[in-house]
Amino acid sequence: MAEKETAQDPFVAEDSRLESLEERLQAAQRAEEIRSGKRNKVPAKGYSQGNRVLAEMIGGPVGGGVIGWLLDLWFNTFPWLMLAMMFLGFAVGIRNVFRIAKERPE
Numbered sequence: 001m002a003e004k005e006t007a008q009d010p011f012v013a014e015d016s017r018l019e020s021l022e023e024r025l026q027a028a029q030r031a032e033e034i035r036s037g038k039r040n041k042v043p044a045k046g047y048s049q050g051n052r053v054l055a056e057m058i059g060g061p062v063g064g065g066v067i068g069w070l071l072d073l074w075f076n077t078f079p080w081l082m083l084a085m086m087f088l089g090f091a092v093g094i095r096n097v098f099r100i101a102k103e104r105p106e
Contacts, residue, residue, distance in 0.1 A: 045103075052100050056093040064089020 068085030072078040 049100055049103065053097050056096045056100070060089035060091075060093025060096070061086050062089070064092075 064085040064087070065082055067089075068082035071081040071085070075081065
C-alpha cells in the first residue's frame with residue numbers, strides 16, 4: 001500500500017444515509033444561523049447606537065476633564081477649569097446623545 005492511500009476502496013460509493021445526514025445537518029445549521037441572527041455578521045444599528053451613546057457619555061466628561069486639568073496646570077487655576085470643562089464635556093455628550101436618538105434604527 002502506498003503512503004498516501006487510504007484503507008478505503010475508492011470505487012465504493014458513499015452510503016446514501018451519510019449523504020442524507022450531511023444534507024440535513026447543513027440545512028439545520030443554516031436554519032439555526034437564520035434563527036439566531038448570525039447569518040448577517042453586521043451588528044444591528046440599535047446595538048451600534050447604544051455603543052455610540054456609551055462612548056459619548058464617558059468620553060465627553062473624561063475628555064473635558066483632561067483638557068481642563070491640563071489648562072489648570074498651565075494657568076495655575078486648579079480645579080476651576082477642570083470642573084468647567086468637565087461640565088462642558090457632559091453637556092456636549094448629552095447634545096450628541098440627542099442627535100443619536102433622532103437617528104432611525106433600522
